[in-house]
Amino acid sequence: MQQQRLHTEGCVIVRSEKVSGASRDGRTELATIIEFLREGDELVVTRLDRLGRDTRDVLNIVHECEQRGAFVTILDPHVSTRGEMGHVILTVLGMVAQMERRFIKERQREGIAQARARGVYTGGKPRLDYALVWKLRNEGLGPSEIAKMVKCSRMQIYRVLAKGAQPPVQLAAGNS
CATH class of the missing domain: 3.40.50.1390 (Resolvase, N-terminal catalytic domain)
Incomplete structure (x- = not known):
């Protein structure tokens, strides 16, 4: 307009x-x-x-x-x-x-x-799936590759990884 x-x-x-x-x-x-x-x-x-x-x-x-x-x-x-x-x-x-x-x-x-x-303020919604970033990192991918996959900047990936707050890995117990 x-x-x-x-x-x-x-x-x-x-x-x-x-x-x-x-x-x-x-x-x-x-x-x-x-x-x-x-x-x-x-x-x-x-x-x-x-x-x-x-x-x-x-x-x-x-x-x-x-x-x-x-x-x-x-x-x-x-x-x-x-x-x-x-x-x-x-x-x-x-x-x-x-x-x-x-x-x-x-x-x-x-x-x-x-x-x-x-107690109703939750802040902004997360724009990035931190668990996915850490999963990809644990699979051996580098920050550039992760950034391309999750469609964000490489700098955002570095910030997530720098926080070091890797989500807990859930292990499934099963019969082996």
Whole structure:
């Protein structure tokens, strides 16, 4: 929907990435866009939180764009850095977004604490079958082979093995 909105607004080049706007780490598309901005260009985003969720990050991104002679426009609500008032509004909106994010995290922590107190908080679901990892390791497979088989990174396998918490082996007693 965001890409469609940008095209509707007349954007010629539309770039996207599936990375959190919580920090600039790993936001290679954003870095590429800023690098290619030229005098008179306009960086358009649908909402402020698509640009960043931290006031300082948003203001730094706007500053970098302006250093290149470009403008930043947010579509919802419509705010542009073409005028001085746009800077003030972006700063205020950035602060509100950052405050909202802190409130959400605080409510989440409170909810988890209450659930733990009631004994109903179980945490996130395990994404990796540790028993399978150890079984494959005991069969003589290396971390790279295990990672390919369980479809995860090699680093995750190293972390599982480093914990050393190998699940107990169940032996079946039988007549031999």
